[in-house]
Amino acid sequence: MSTYLLCLVLFCVGLYGLLRKRNLVKMIVGLAIMGYSLNLFFVLLGYRLHGRAPIDAPDQVIENMVDPLPQAVVLTSIVIGLGIMALLISLAIRIYEKHGTLDITKINKLKG
Amino acid sequence: MTLLVKTASRLVVVLGLIFGIHIILHGHLAPGGGFAGGVIIALSFVLLILAFGKDAALSKLSLKLASNLENVGALLFLIIGLLGFWGGAFFLNILVKGSPFRLFSAGTIPLNNIVIGLKVGVGLFVIFLTLVILEKSKKEE
Amino acid sequence: MLRTNIIPLFVIIPLLSAFLISLLGKYLKRQFIYTVSNISCFLLLCFSLYGLNMLRNTGSNILVYKIGGWAPPFGICLVFDGLASFMLVVVNLIAFFVNIYSLGYIEKYTDKPKYFTLFFLMLTGMNGLIITGDLFNLYIFLEVASLASYALVAFGTDSEDLEASFKYAIMGSLASLFIFLGIAILYGFTSTLNMADMARIITEKTGSRLIPFVSVLFIVGFGTKAALMPFHAWLPDAHPAAPASISALLSGVLIKTLGIYALSRILFNVIGITSGISAILVFLGSLSMLVGVLLAFSQTDLKRLLAYSSISQVGYIILGIGLATPLGIFGGLFHLFNHSAIKSLLFLNAGAIDYAAGTRDLRQMSGLKEKMPVTANTSLVASLSVAGIPPFAGFFSKLVIILACIQKGYFGYAFIAVVSSIITLATFMKMQKFAFLGKLNEKYNNLQEVPRAMKFSMVALAVICVCGGLILLPGLNFFLSDAANVLLEGSRYAMKVFEAAK
Numbered sequence: 001m002s003t004y005l006l007c008l009v010l011f012c013v014g015l016y017g018l019l020r021k022r023n024l025v026k027m028i029v030g031l032a033i034m035g036y037s038l039n040l041f042f043v044l045l046g047y048r049l050h051g052r053a054p055i056d057a058p059d060q061v062i063e064n065m066v067d068p069l070p071q072a073v074v075l076t077s078i079v080i081g082l083g084i085m086a087l088l089i090s091l092a093i094r095i096y097e098k099h100g101t102l103d104i105t106k107i108n109k110l111k112g
Numbered sequence: 113m114t115l116l117v118k119t120a121s122r123l124v125v126v127l128g129l130i131f132g133i134h135i136i137l138h139g140h141l142a143p144g145g146g147f148a149g150g151v152i153i154a155l156s157f158v159l160l161i162l163a164f165g166k167d168a169a170l171s172k173l174s175l176k177l178a179s180n181l182e183n184v185g186a187l188l189f190l191i192i193g194l195l196g197f198w199g200g201a202f203f204l205n206i207l208v209k210g211s212p213f214r215l216f217s218a219g220t221i222p223l224n225n226i227v228i229g230l231k232v233g234v235g236l237f238v239i240f241l242t243l244v245i246l247e248k249s250k251k252e253e
Numbered sequence: 254m255l256r257t258n259i260i261p262l263f264v265i266i267p268l269l270s271a272f273l274i275s276l277l278g279k280y281l282k283r284q285f286i287y288t289v290s291n292i293s294c295f296l297l298l299c300f301s302l303y304g305l306n307m308l309r310n311t312g313s314n315i316l317v318y319k320i321g322g323w324a325p326p327f328g329i330c331l332v333f334d335g336l337a338s339f340m341l342v343v344v345n346l347i348a349f350f351v352n353i354y355s356l357g358y359i360e361k362y363t364d365k366p367k368y369f370t371l372f373f374l375m376l377t378g379m380n381g382l383i384i385t386g387d388l389f390n391l392y393i394f395l396e397v398a399s400l401a402s403y404a405l406v407a408f409g410t411d412s413e414d415l416e417a418s419f420k421y422a423i424m425g426s427l428a429s430l431f432i433f434l435g436i437a438i439l440y441g442f443t444s445t446l447n448m449a450d451m452a453r454i455i456t457e458k459t460g461s462r463l464i465p466f467v468s469v470l471f472i473v474g475f476g477t478k479a480a481l482m483p484f485h486a487w488l489p490d491a492h493p494a495a496p497a498s499i500s501a502l503l504s505g506v507l508i509k510t511l512g513i514y515a516l517s518r519i520l521f522n523v524i525g526i527t528s529g530i531s532a533i534l535v536f537l538g539s540l541s542m543l544v545g546v547l548l549a550f551s552q553t554d555l556k557r558l559l560a561y562s563s564i565s566q567v568g569y570i571i572l573g574i575g576l577a578t579p580l581g582i583f584g585g586l587f588h589l590f591n592h593s594a595i596k597s598l599l600f601l602n603a604g605a606i607d608y609a610a611g612t613r614d615l616r617q618m619s620g621l622k623e624k625m626p627v628t629a630n631t632s633l634v635a636s637l638s639v640a641g642i643p644p645f646a647g648f649f650s651k652l653v654i655i656l657a658c659i660q661k662g663y664f665g666y667a668f669i670a671v672v673s674s675i676i677t678l679a680t681f682m683k684m685q686k687f688a689f690l691g692k693l694n695e696k697y698n699n700l701q702e703v704p705r706a707m708k709f710s711m712v713a714l715a716v717i718c719v720c721g722g723l724i725l726l727p728g729l730n731f732f733l734s735d736a737a738n739v740l741l742e743g744s745r746y747a748m749k750v751f752e753a754a755k
Contacts, residue, residue: 018427024419031423034430042437055143058213070440073389077433079147079232080396084426086239087403091419093246098412109413110490183276190269196321197258 003044010037024092024102028085035081039074046070113163121163128156132233139225140218146225150232157237166244169237178238185231192220192227256307259300260318260331263341263380266293266300271373278366287356290369294345294352297380301341305732308338314735317386317753325386325754326450332386332750335735340383340514342732343590344506346717347597348376350710351505354601355498357706358608362496368408375401375502379510386750388436388523389446395432395511399425399478402507406495417494424487428477435470438463439523449750452523456744468530471519472537479512481571482541485564489548492563493556493613497604500556504563505597509589513567517574522739522746526577534575539666541568542673550680555603555613558684559596565673566592566639572670573654574740576661582737584653590733591638591646591721598635598714602628605703605711606688615684620693624700627708629689631715636685638718640678646721 014037017030046067052060054068092102099107135142136149161169216222270293278286308314318331355372359365378398385391403425407418440446442463443454455464477484488508492500520526545565552558570592573585605628606621607613622629638645641652651674658667702708724732739746 018423027423031426035426038430038433038437041434042440045437045441053143056213069446073440073446075145075147076389076393080393080400083396083400084422087400088419088422088426090239090243090246091407091415091422093243094407095412095415095419097246098415107416110416180276183272186272187269187276190265190272194265 004041007037007041007044010040013037022103022105024095024104025089027104028088028092031088032081032085035077035084039077039081042070042077043074117163121159125156125160128152128159132156132229136225136229137215137222140221141213141215146228147232149225150229151236153229153233154236154240157233158240161240161244166241169241173234173237175238175241178234178241181234182231182238185227185234189224189227189231192223195220257316257318257333259304259307260316260333260384261320262300263297263384264377266296267373267377267380269293271370271377274366274373275370278369283365286365286369290352290373291356293373294349297345297376298349301338301345304333305338305342308333308335308735309731313749313753315749315753317750319754325447325751326445329390330386330447330449330750330754331384332449333384334739334746334749336514336518336739337383339586339590339732339736340510341380343593344376344379344383344510347505347593348502350713351498351501351597351601354501354604354707354710357704358496358498358604361608362408368405368496371401371405371408372499372502374398375405375507379506382510382515386448387446388439388448388451388519391448391515392429392432392436395478395515396429398507398511399429402499402503405499406491406503408496408499409494411494414494417490421487421491424477424484428474428484431470431474431477435467435474438467438470442467448518448523449747452525452744452747453751455524456747464524465527465529468520468524468527469533471516471524472530472533475512475516475519476537477512479508479516479571480541480564480567481512481537482544482564482568483537485541485545488564489557489560492560492600493554497556497600497607500560500604501597501600504560504600505593508563508567509570509593513570513574513589517740521577521741521743523744525744531575531577534571535663535666538568538570538572538575539669541565542572543568543669546673546676546680550676550683553615555606555615555684555688556600558615558680559599559603562639562677562680563596565677566596568673569651569654569670572666573657576657576663578657578661579737579741580653580660581657582740583733584650584657586733586736587653587724588647588650590724591650591718594714594717594721595635595639595647598631598711598718599639601707601711601714602632602635605707608703608707609700610697615687618688618694618697619691620689621697621700622689623693624697625702627702627711631711632689633685634715634718636681638721640681641674642678644722646718649722649725 011034014030014033017033018027021027021030046069048066050064051066052064054065054071095107096102101107132149132152135144135152136146139145139149157169157173160172270289274286274289308316314335316333319325320329320331359368362368375398378394378401381394382391382398385394403418403422406421407414439451442461443451445451445454473484480488492504495503520530542565545561545568549558549561549565552561570585570589573581573588603613605625606618609625610618610621612618634645638647641648651670655667655670658670723729
């Protein structure tokens, strides 16, 4: 149970970064931390007591392995997170070229 | 970059490529698979850019060739899936499945791993190269 | 003739054409790109209509395709039932007309292969999300479509486009994170990812307090994708910044597929709707209706006005679906179909004005009716339809929603629906007056009508706006009532999927 609470703490750290920082890159880092905390939560859901890694070999039994399905799902989720980070970083670089600043309080042409 | 970094990275780049290919090929037996191996291959190319500058990496694998390889990888993956239609269902595993725990077993899964490794490796290299070129063009203005 | 093999083709065809155009588009001539995209969209439209016909001829009205031959709890299955065939027809029809429009509109942008690649990737994501039967597969297709739309919004690379795309990307990613948390908790609760299996287990394991928490997470996540009221802040910046044909797709089908379809599929069929969730949905829907149209009334930018009006009309659809009565769901889905055609047509008109006159500001344009008759007339048809004037299609769908509200006893929400319909009429009459009527501005004296491809799409969508009410006839009624029945039967969806998968 305490591991799930620590995932929540990590999520809140990322949320603080997304809400309170004014630099674009720091906001992106906050979003990344939130994504990784949720991936960690999903992997921890698959833990079985006294389990081993779910790698099949001629001398392993399946009964004392952890759940392998969350691990496959989280691999896909990490790839999706990578794609989003790549897009956000290139957007941030282009915004810096056009506006000359990375401060979000100064990039506010769209209003109303 | 200093002489120390350049000498060491000459060895590490080759080791990284071999290690990445090892992880891709053993994707159905050990942890890893297409995506993890692809990232390691891309990282060895990125190390080449960091140590020697982007022209060294561009001479090994130009941007046009990399983009074409990426698209070919995606198309190959789709074609491997479409081959399953001969067996009756989309993505059916139609190749011969050998005995378990051998390297040449499990039908189309190693082929999928290889194609994904190619696409992810080249794709991450292209992303990094695009960000470097954007940075350079901004500095020249 | 039962050919269930066409079901995966809805994902294969756009994916294949996206990567073919990306690979060969730079080397062959421009005509190659146009040919490939036309053939793909036409094939998708034909298959979706054929699938609609095929579904009527089966007995149980549901078709299941097992990917790789693996039966449902172990493998991913594609489920093609009444609601999926309805959404597929809507998405592919609008995508076909927008594709024909883009052939004329894309002359203003330089990078044509990338535009069509991203267009087809977005179409892959939407089609895949509609037909999938597995919850994590739904999340993957949701992300594919969202990523393609973030890149498409930033396509013009003005400074405002980049800022709008950044805001959209951050808020969209946040919504996806909430959806992922909901999926994780549901997996921990039921230990399966297949939607039918999950529905069966949730009906057996009642009384947990985790399920209402997951419902709220899904409402927040999918509500942000659908631009419901407290989560709407990205839409008025993102939709005007995209190229006009992409704005038509975004506002016409993307927010409805990613937001409303996914939300109703999960809340009705997997989790099972309760009166508390229904009350939340109805409240959020009517809040969107009223505030969206009040904010739309004061805009001077044409596309921003249409974007705020989108928020208002999505409120109507959520109000209809959230009532969870047969008439309400029927009205909500009917308004979904009508509004796709109407809003796409309005955004295509705004794109035509931008292509010809070069401006989006309502205060600078006037009297364009003399020079651009096709655009002006189709815009008039769409405005009357969205405001709910009989005999256009919008009148019938709004009438059904208001009658469903009264039938359930929510007189306050019905009154809000009528008031926002009146303010919508005022907003669009203002848009018509500023843009088309009045005296021609001198600088537009040598304006020309838009090319033939753009005119064809606009006229075709206008015909759908006018004749949309014909769906209520008894012969064509099956199109909507099949879809509404799928949502109404709730968790019995699980039994039907397992029956059809044998």
